[in-house]
Amino acid sequence: MAEQRRHFSAADIPGFGLTAMAVFVALYLPIVTLVVYSFNASASVAEWGGLSLDWYRKAAGNAEVLNATANSLIIASLAALFSTTLATLAALGTTRRAPFRGMTAVYAAINQPLMVPEIVTAVALLVVTAALKQATGYTGLGYLVMAHTAFCIPFAYLPIRARLEGMDLSFETAAADLYASDWQVFRHVTLPLLLPGILAGAMLAFVTSLDDVVITEFIKSPGQDTLPTYMLGQLRRAMTPDVNAISSMLMGVTILMLFAFFLLTRKKA
Amino acid sequence: MAGASDILTIRSTRRAWALVTPALIVLALAAIGPLLVVLVYSFLTAGEYGGVEWTFSTDGWFKVLFERDIFDDTLTLADAHLTIFWRSVSLSLVTTVLTFLAGFPTAWFIATRAPQQRAFWLFLITIPFWTNLLVRTFAINQVIRNEGLLNTALLSLGVISQPLQMTYTQGALLIGMVYVYLPLMVLPLYAALERFDPRLLEAGYDLYASRWQVLTRIILPISRPGIVAGSILVFVPCLGAYVTPRILGGGKMMMLGNFIELQFGQGRNWPLGAALSIVLLVIVTLALLVYVRTLSRENRHG
Numbered sequence: 001m002a003e004q005r006r007h008f009s010a011a012d013i014p015g016f017g018l019t020a021m022a023v024f025v026a027l028y029l030p031i032v033t034l035v036v037y038s039f040n041a042s043a044s045v046a047e048w049g050g051l052s053l054d055w056y057r058k059a060a061g062n063a064e065v066l067n068a069t070a071n072s073l074i075i076a077s078l079a080a081l082f083s084t085t086l087a088t089l090a091a092l093g094t095t096r097r098a099p100f101r102g103m104t105a106v107y108a109a110i111n112q113p114l115m116v117p118e119i120v121t122a123v124a125l126l127v128v129t130a131a132l133k134q135a136t137g138y139t140g141l142g143y144l145v146m147a148h149t150a151f152c153i154p155f156a157y158l159p160i161r162a163r164l165e166g167m168d169l170s171f172e173t174a175a176a177d178l179y180a181s182d183w184q185v186f187r188h189v190t191l192p193l194l195l196p197g198i199l200a201g202a203m204l205a206f207v208t209s210l211d212d213v214v215i216t217e218f219i220k221s222p223g224q225d226t227l228p229t230y231m232l233g234q235l236r237r238a239m240t241p242d243v244n245a246i247s248s249m250l251m252g253v254t255i256l257m258l259f260a261f262f263l264l265t266r267k268k269a
Numbered sequence: 270m271a272g273a274s275d276i277l278t279i280r281s282t283r284r285a286w287a288l289v290t291p292a293l294i295v296l297a298l299a300a301i302g303p304l305l306v307v308l309v310y311s312f313l314t315a316g317e318y319g320g321v322e323w324t325f326s327t328d329g330w331f332k333v334l335f336e337r338d339i340f341d342d343t344l345t346l347a348d349a350h351l352t353i354f355w356r357s358v359s360l361s362l363v364t365t366v367l368t369f370l371a372g373f374p375t376a377w378f379i380a381t382r383a384p385q386q387r388a389f390w391l392f393l394i395t396i397p398f399w400t401n402l403l404v405r406t407f408a409i410n411q412v413i414r415n416e417g418l419l420n421t422a423l424l425s426l427g428v429i430s431q432p433l434q435m436t437y438t439q440g441a442l443l444i445g446m447v448y449v450y451l452p453l454m455v456l457p458l459y460a461a462l463e464r465f466d467p468r469l470l471e472a473g474y475d476l477y478a479s480r481w482q483v484l485t486r487i488i489l490p491i492s493r494p495g496i497v498a499g500s501i502l503v504f505v506p507c508l509g510a511y512v513t514p515r516i517l518g519g520g521k522m523m524m525l526g527n528f529i530e531l532q533f534g535q536g537r538n539w540p541l542g543a544a545l546s547i548v549l550l551v552i553v554t555l556a557l558l559v560y561v562r563t564l565s566r567e568n569r570h571g
Contacts, residue, residue, distance in 0.1 A: 013374075013377065013480060013483075013484055013488075014480070016374035016377050016378060017374075017378055019374035019375065019378075020374050020375040020377070020378030020379075023371050023374070023375045023451070023455075024375070024393060026371075026448070027394075027397050027448075027451065027452070028393075029412065030405070030408035030409045030411065031397065031405070031408050033408065033412065033418055034404070034407065034408040034411060037411070044416065082295075086291050086292040086295060087292060089288045089289070089291055089292065090288060090289045090291075090292040090293075092288050093286070093288030093289040094285065094289060097285060100282040100285055100286075101282075103285075106289050109293055109296050109297075110289075110292060110296065112296060112300055115505075115553070115554075115557055116300070116304065116550060117505065117506065117508065117509025117526070117549055117550065117553055118506075118509060118511070119509045119525075119526040119530070119546070120304070120307070120509065120529075120546045120549055120550050121300060121303070121304075122511075123307060123529055123530075123533060123542060123543070123546045124304050124306060124307045124546070125303050126533060127303065127306055127307060127539070127543070128302070128303045130320070146295070146298070146299045147299050149295055149299065150295050150296055150299035151299075151300065153292055153295065153296060207399060211399075211400075211401040211402070213401075213512050214511050214512065214526075218530075218533075228401060228403050231403055231404075231407070232403060232512070232515075232516075235407065235410075235516055243407065247401070247404040247408070250400075250401050250404055251400050251401070251404060254399050257399075258396065262392070
């Protein structure tokens with residue numbers, strides 16, 4: 001059917017094409033400006049002082065930035081690892097089977113972090129972690145890892161579930177027919193087939209954790225700045241070209257991850 | 270086939286529960302449970318230096334809308350609070366409308382590209398969609414602030430002689446919100462338009478419909494699920510926005526999110542902050558219910 005569809009044109013509605021172009025320009029102008037000026041030798045957006053890597057060098061030489069980078073990477077890696085593991089298990093339990101009692105509630109719980117405004121979750125976690133920090137004396141990164149794991153679960157879950165739903169059952173059935181144990185079927189058949197979905201989920205989880213500002217800002221202990229919370233703290237200053245450099249690097253990571261995600265989830269034609 | 274699928278690894282309900290339980294435990298501890306704690310905190314007394322004292326009080330809820338005069342104990346509506354509520358709701362609504370007006374033609378444009386080109390245009394929307402909100406707010410701020418790109422350009426062209434003060438105004442906040450949330454509108458609209466059968470347009474034109482009639486009678490009704498989804502996706506995070514108003518509004522243009530934060534910081538009124546969080550949560554839940562109901566109605570018709 002799709003081949004028979006005639007290609008229809010945006011010109012069908014006057015002004016739509018133009019508006020769309022204006023939107024693309026408006027979306028990219030600020031981002032491109034930011035990236036371009038992260039290479040500006042001058043500190044001002046008002047003048048172009050020539051190409052330079054000074055702001056990257058300055059950021060890389062800043063102990064606070066390095067500490068924030070380390071925190072960001074540790075938290076995002078652990079949160080991606082944990083949330084993807086949990087989401088894989090949950091996806092295996094909720095797909096390719098008849099609905100069980102309470103399955104709707106399980107869906108709601110898994111997607112809950114997507115529905116509650118971030119500020120509310122942040123406040124809720126602040127209240128709980130403040131009490132826990134006082135009661136236990138533990139102020140490590142564990143709170144942040146736990147919180148990030150929870151809100152990354154739906155992002156990891158969705159691509160894994162999508163992959164599972166599109167998977168042919170016959171390989172697993174065949175393996176089971178050949179007397180493979182449940183574990184062998186999972187290890188040698190399901191898991192390899194599911195792997196692209198799991199990796200895609202892990203990437204979304206990683207990017208989601210890496211980008212979080214609000215929840216981290218509310219529950220971090222002193223010295224636990226991540227890159228986004230460090231940047232938020234720097235924004236009070238008028239000139240922040242080194243933050244441009246950090247922003248550009250964060251964007252670079254995001255775009256790389258997105259490319260990988262698309263390659264992993266691309267449907268084979 | 271029924272016999273074959275019985276051999277599946279995951280079959281019993283018990284095993285399904287065993288598989289989802291670890292995720293549910295983490296969500297209960299770090300997402301759902303804390304919300305219940307907030308509910309409890311909203312009924313406690315504010316501690317002098319922040320935190321709470323474990324005495325029951327409805328003061329937090331009371332202060333959401335009212336304030337008590339310290340001298341004669343009379344009650345008045347808290348104007349400052351109402352201003353913030355109104356700003357949050359109205360800005361979110363206007364942002365939703367503006368993102369729709371800009372986003373619909375964009376989604377239409379992408380959906381009408383040749384299939385090979387669509388992925389490219391879609392990717393152009395996906396990049397800002399996944400780019401850090403803080404980075405994007407920062408990017409737009411660099412364009413509109415006093416010594417930013419726009420003012421510099423206008424000054425050098427001689428259009429203005431003084432930089433326009435845009436940051437810390439309602440207008441700047443609106444520009445920022447539209448900029449930041451636009452991708453969230455375009456993607457669901459595109460998803461709805463992608464399945465659009467262009468023969469319906471031809472049929473419309475064949476029956477002498479004007480372009481306007483084709484737009485309002487065919488295209489818009491068909492994209493309704495996308496419109497509803499996009500509006501929810503924009504409206505909900507707008508209402509709870511924290512980062513964008515903090516950067517573009519300074520302290521002057523506070524929205525609900527910033528007001529909540531204030532109670533946990535300098536305001537030192539955790540119960541009020543907790544009550545405000547619940548209010549926000551309830552508004553968002555209502556919006557989501559409208560969404561679910563609209564969708565189920567669509568499905569019944571479809």
